[in-house]
Amino acid sequence: MDLRSGRLKGKMEKEVADFTSSLGFDVRIFQADIRCNQAHTTMLMEQEIIPLEIGKKILKALKELEKEGIEALKLDSAVEDIHMAVENYVTSKIGPDAGFMHTAKSRNDQVATDLKIALKEEINSIKKDLLLFIQIIIQMAEKYVDTVMVGYTHLQHAQPTTFAHHLLSHAQALKRDYERIHDSYNRMDFCPLGSAALTTTSFPINRERTAELLGFKGPMENSIDGVSSRDFIAETVFALTMLGTTLSKISEELIIWSSYEFQMVELGDEFSSTSSIMPQKKNPDVAEIVRAKTALLNGELVTILTIIKSLPQSYNRDLQEVTPHLWKATDTLHSTLNITREMLASAEFNGVRGEELARANFSAATELADLMVREGKLPFRTAHQIVGRAVSIALDKGMRAEDMDAQFLDEISQEISGNPLKIDEKIVNKALDPVEIIKSRKVVGGPAPDIVKDSIKDLKKFVDESISS
Structure with a gap:
């Protein structure tokens, strides 16, 4: 024809x-x-x-x-x-x-409907794989509840935590990614079919019926909007881009942590390569490719937004050019999601190295300042000043955190506040122990083992409810 x-x-x-x-x-x-x-x-x-x-x-x-x-x-x-x-x-x-x-049908409402049908199926597949990723992290976290590591801010030693606590931070980000994708699905779940070219039709069609047959919640309420809107694509690709950002962060950490300087992670050989000239190398190539490929999602999103930003209502042929960027985004995300999940599952965490780093470089400093507030009744800013001076002097003298004692801290407190702390030596030692510090972090969201187990339980409930819904 x-x-x-x-x-x-x-x-x-x-x-x-x-x-x-x-x-x-x-x-x-x-x-x-x-x-x-x-x-x-x-x-x-x-x-x-x-x-x-x-x-x-x-x-x-x-x-x-x-x-x-x-x-x-x-x-x-x-x-x-x-x-x-x-x-x-x-x-x-x-x-x-x-x-x-x-x-009573136009290619305008037909293509919009087709796109939603196909995208809904794609989203359901991504959601399923994303829940599997969260389950993998839960299983890993259960294994490392008591495995000590140092947490970072600005990529500098900050405070002691556990591998489980750190892993669950990514699980929570993936949970939000899931919810964003799920929300975009719910908003797109209305059928354009019956909008025809832009003003519906004089035929007595039943739009509720076609929406039902195609598995939508109902028809879209405005026919002009039905044929011209592609915000459901932009919103979905934004959600996928945010998920890609999470995957990139995970990959970045695996790259850093698997280096000789960190030695905290050993990636599976199947997710690594060697050098063509340096036979000793084990390169985290897959993580690097994930880090690069997820950047493509940002480009697809910007392209989509740029195409739709200045179009008059209703249908314009420009909208045709949105579609390939949608599928490039879904394909890129889906492949990187699955490969990142399997790569992380292959990782073995070095608990000995994790605790070594947690005990190095004064990561217990915050707890020491908190101790001075609790036991010495000092304002936190004064305690902060005392501990900062203590760390500076210790570094100059080549001392480690465990070399600090109550007398050392009393001398610095006397100099700064005019009074010694007079805190028991055993309490000071406890405040300098990463394991004890972690146990004391019993606030919701913290790294204490019991709190982490509660977080795992809540995540399991979320996954189970999402699977059954």
């Missing part, structure tokens, strides 16, 4: 046809387009808008196409898009009566 044979004179040049064709990426909505036509035709039959026998022939032809697959369409750029290719196939099977399939 040649749409130009009516209003337009002459055929489109092949170069122009290739330039404007969307067939290259329409393959992603092939199955969705069949479903869309099946639902619409079923509704037309039920509403007695088209003859029952013709509707049955259309549905039969669509069923045959579904079984034969996209290869049966023999796609060519002379056909503008997948919608015309499907209609041409049905026409080849039943003749001109295939034209009834397009009654």
Whole structure:
């Protein structure tokens, strides 16, 4: 069928046809387009808008196409898009009566509906894999509840924590990523079909019925919005970009922690490579590629936003160019999500090295200042000054944190505040022990083992509820 044979004179040049064709990426909505036509035709039959026998022939032809697959369409750029290719196939099977399939429907509302159907399926797959990632982290956290490490701010030693506590920080970020994706799914779950070109139709269609047949919550409430809005794509890609940021941060840490300087993580060999010239090397190549690939998501998001930002209502052909960036984003995210999950699962954490780093470089300093507030009744700023001076002197003398004692702290306190602290030696020693510090952090969200176990329990509940919903 040649749409130009009516209003337009002459055929489109092949170069122009290739330039404007969307067939290259329409393959992603092939199955969705069949479903869309099946639902619409079923509704037309039920509403007695088209003859029952013709509707049955259309549905039969669509069923045959579904079984034969996209290869049966023999796609060519002379056909503008997948919608015309499907209609041409049905026409080849039943003749001109295939034209009834397009009654009260436009390619404008059809493509918007197809995109939502296909994207919903993609999101459900990503959500499933994301929940699996959270489960993997939960299992790892259970293994490392008591494994000490140092926490960082500005990539400098900050305070003692555990590998489990640190891992769960990523699990919580992934949980929010899941919720963002889930929210975008819920907002897109309304059907554009029936909007037609932009102002619906004079035929007595039943939009609630087609929405039901296609698994949507209901129809979109404004037909102009139905054919022109692509914010559901921008919002989804934003959610995927944020998830990609989480994956990049995880990969960045694995790169740093697996270095000789840190020695906190050993990655599985299957996620590493060696050098072509330096045989001793074990390079974290997969983590580096994840770090780079997730940057592509930022570009896809900006491109999508730039395309849609200045379009007048309602449908414009520019919207066609949004679609390939959507699928590039989903494909990139899905592959990096799964590879990062498996890479992290392969990692072995070095608890001995973790505790060594936690005991080095005065990571207990904050607890020592807190001790002076509790036991010495000092204002925190005064305690902060005393401990800061103590660390400075200790570094000059080559002392370690465990070399500090009550007398050493009394001397500095006397100098700064005019009074000694007079804190018991045993209490000072306890405040300098990373294991004891971690145990004392019993506030919600903290690294104390019991608190971490509660966090794990809450995450397990979230995963179970999300799977069952």
